[in-house]
Amino acid sequence: MRIVVSGTHASGKSTLISDFRAAHPEYTVLGDPFDDVESGAPTGAASFVAQRRVTVSRLRESARESSVISERGPVDFLAYLTALEMLGRGDGALLSRAQELVETSMAHIDLVAVVPLDLRHPIDVPDDEDPALREAMESALLDALDDLERAGDAPPIVTLTGNPQERLAQLEMAAGL
Structure with missing residues (x-):
């Protein structure tokens, strides 16, 4: 099973993946692509495009592995780019390319697990985590x-x-585990 865990920042994805890996050590974990990207503003379009590239590449490179869980998928970064547009901070030209990559990369995914924000189990984030982007991304996702x-x-x-x-x-x- 090739699983992508999707959700906005600070929604519980990393905790879920850590708990899943502890219970299923046979799974290869593809970590948060943010950790492998060095680009200016962490919540800017360039960063999201770079993270999308990392994610698509990882999914393609691991296509032969049958037990993979990935933190984030291409649709996450389409959602971030859409959210930037919604907030008046985006570059509309990037959206069409992101959409194409999302559609072609879905073939490498067996299950998308969405971790939405949950008011009953909130994760507080500081203002520098861009709460407006967090909420807009979830809606776009x-x-x-x-x-x-x-x-x-x-x-x-x-x-x-x-x-x-x-x-x-x-x-x-x-x-099915």
Whole structure:
């Protein structure tokens, strides 16, 4: 099973992946692409484009592996670029290319696990984490996944809710583990 864990920043993706890896050590973890990108503003279009490239490359390079869990997928960065547009901070020219890469890279994914913000289990973030972008990205991500699902261009998508243990159990069930 090739799983992508999607969600806005500070939504619980890293915790979920860490818990999943502890329970399923046979899985290869593709970590947050942000850790492998050095580009100016961490919440700028250039950073999101670079992270998208890293993500697409990792998914292609690991295509022969059957047990992979990735923190973020190409649709995450389409959502970030869309969110920047929504907030008046974007470059519309980047969106069409991002959309193309999302559609072609979905073939390398068996399951998208979405970790939305959860008011019952909040993760507080400081203002320098750009709360407006965080919320706009989540909205754009959910819309993009809905669009892909309606078009038949998406693998199965599961939305994980609750505390970390509940999210892990939901992911394991969706992955057939």
